[in-house]
Amino acid sequence: MGTRAGLSVMTVVLVSIWFLASIEFCFAEKSVFVRHVIDGDTIVLKKGTKVRYRGINSPEIPHKDKTGEPLGWEATKRNKQLVQGRLVRLVQDDEKRDRFGRLLAYVFLPDGRMVNEILVREGMAFVCFSEKGSSFSKRLLAAQREAIDAGRGIWSIPPVRPEPYYVGNRKTLRFHRPSCPYGKKMSKSNRVIFKSRSDACKEGFCRCKKCLP
Ligand SMILES: [Zn+2]
Incomplete structure (x- = not known):
């Protein structure tokens, strides 16, 4: 096999690998199935792809040597109610993955509501923007102000x-x-x-x- 032929075979192989790796997310842009909820801001899709909710942080659940935070399990439970075993739509902005390689996304329910926003509005998550900001920062911040003023969830208990x-x-x-x-x-x-x-x-x-x- 000539070098050129070798290179094109290699290219085909690499492109196929890339395609297979991203296929779950290609479908995901329409709708993806949520297999499992890890906590208040992380889910696992049908084929094992981890998705971290963009622009928010839910209270921590106990992990390894770290104790959890108040409402960590409540946020997990609420996230499960919203998405586990359901089809959702993922929307991404300019930050596609976090440093752990998880997809960063805004998660939308079939009725059009954004799960990230629901969790913040109910006091089940804090907003947390990166330095680049967020496509939905105004919406998320408005939801957080509403939760604070109404004393919901994390805002109902003293820090x-x-x-x-x-x-x-x-x-x-x-x-x-x-x-x-x-x-x-x-x-x-x-x-x-x-x-x-x-x-x-x-x-x-x-x-x-x-x-x-
Ligand atoms: Zn600090």
Whole structure:
């Protein structure tokens, strides 16, 4: 076999692998079947593809040596009620995958409602935007403000170890406890102080994964 023929065989093989790997998601853009719900913001599709809900963070469930957070299981249960064993439609924006290789998506029910938004509105998840923002940031933030004002779900219980103030980073859109080393690293121009956790969340800031304010 000549080099050229070899190369084209190789190309066909590579393209086929890529196609097979992405086929579940090709179908997914129309509708995909949710086989399993892992927690309040992660699901597994029929063929094993993991999908992480974009723009939100639900309270943690216990994982390895980490204890869970209040409402972690409730958020999981609510997510199950909404999507498990159902067909949903996935919509992506410019950030397609997270650092673990999971698909990042907004998940829509057949009736047109967005699951990410429902969970935030019911106080079962916090909004959490990346530095690039989110295609649905206005909608998600409006839902979060509504949940905070109505005291729903996570907003109905006092924060764990409340602080006299919180430190936000305008660049990363994350906020921290005053003692958090990640909070201390930022430049002064990016620093913003919030009196309470809900003040930070109303402005679209997301809790630091390390200090969990
Ligand atoms: Zn922190």
